[in-house]
Amino acid sequence: MTENGQTDVPCVELRQVEQRFTTRKGGNVHALGPLDLTLRRGEFLSIVGPSGCGKSTLLDILSGLARPAAGQALLNGQPIRGVPDGVGIVFQEDASFGWLTVENNIAFGLKRRGLARDDIAARVEHALDFMGLRRFRTSYPSQLSGGMRQRVCIARTLVMRPSLILLDEPFGALDQQTRLLMGDELLRLWRETNATILLITHSLDEAVMLSDRIGVMSARPGRLIKLVETGWPRERDSTVVSSPHYGDLLSEIWAPLRAESNHHMAANNA
Numbered sequence: 001m002t003e004n005g006q007t008d009v010p011c012v013e014l015r016q017v018e019q020r021f022t023t024r025k026g027g028n029v030h031a032l033g034p035l036d037l038t039l040r041r042g043e044f045l046s047i048v049g050p051s052g053c054g055k056s057t058l059l060d061i062l063s064g065l066a067r068p069a070a071g072q073a074l075l076n077g078q079p080i081r082g083v084p085d086g087v088g089i090v091f092q093e094d095a096s097f098g099w100l101t102v103e104n105n106i107a108f109g110l111k112r113r114g115l116a117r118d119d120i121a122a123r124v125e126h127a128l129d130f131m132g133l134r135r136f137r138t139s140y141p142s143q144l145s146g147g148m149r150q151r152v153c154i155a156r157t158l159v160m161r162p163s164l165i166l167l168d169e170p171f172g173a174l175d176q177q178t179r180l181l182m183g184d185e186l187l188r189l190w191r192e193t194n195a196t197i198l199l200i201t202h203s204l205d206e207a208v209m210l211s212d213r214i215g216v217m218s219a220r221p222g223r224l225i226k227l228v229e230t231g232w233p234r235e236r237d238s239t240v241v242s243s244p245h246y247g248d249l250l251s252e253i254w255a256p257l258r259a260e261s262n263h264h265m266a267a268n269n270a
């Protein structure tokens with residue numbers, strides 16, 4: 001294991017992965033790839049890219065919700081088929097269950113998995129503490145702020161003890177201040193669980209602040225055009241935004257992204 005907790009063991013390997021869709025009118029959309037990417041076990045990797053470049057499509061493949069049209073997607077050396085065990089997903093939209101209390105939201109997946117009652121109770125208690133939700137355990141999502149609801153969704157994923165966490169714009173609907181604080185929470189969670197994290201985000205700040213590495217995607221069909229190593233230590237938080245290195249990293253990912261976004265806009269206007 002390296003100083004910052006990463007290993008060289010691949011967790012996810014994408015080899016020449018491509019995705020295509022057929023539209024209702026019978027057209028063909030080349031949404032993704034060919035894309036190669038290796039996610040190391042224990043690392044925090046973010047993906048940024050122009051709108052519509054295939055980020056969510058990529059996540060669907062990783063989470064087993066879709067099979068690639070070409071290439072190979074491997075998790076721990078095995079092809080991804082169906083939603084794999086040990087993978088947790090957090091989406092942008094509020095996915096809390098409105099008819100369940102906070103504690104029952106958190107326990108939902110554990111009950112479905114048929115865990116023993118004591119085990120469920122212990123995991124829920126830990127998650128309530130860990131995510132600062134104890135006071136709200138009997139509240140319903142409608143009684144909580146957007147940030148708190150997203151905490152519930154993260155807690156619900158966390159209790160399943162995933163070794164790979166996929167996050168699709170999890171803080172997209174939150175204000176900037178809450179995003180920064182949730183970023184700190186996410187870093188703490190990552191450190192304490194030793195999970196591997198893949199974060200899809202539109203926010204360059206979020207990507208730079210949180211990640212070990214940042215992948216920049218091209219306009220559709222999304223390919224990986226740049227991988228940037230941030231060099232942050234494992235013990236870090238949102239205060240890295242005031243590091244002199246921070247601006248350099250932002251520029252490093254913005255330059256290729258700007259070119260790709262311009263390319264995307266020009267193609268749309270043609």
Ligand SMILES: Nc1ncnc2c1ncn2[C@@H]1O[C@H](COP(=O)(O)OP(=O)(O)OP(=O)(O)O)[C@@H](O)[C@H]1O
Nearest residue numbers: 021022023029031050051052053054055056057058
């Ligand atoms: N089921 C589908 N049928 C046809 N086209 C699709 C389908 N799903 C996605 N697409 C198209 O594939 C491309 C990639 O979509 P995707 O949602 O993965 O992009 P994205 O990078 O996540 O977008 P955004 O940044 O706007 O969230 C888009 O052009 C989209 O319209």
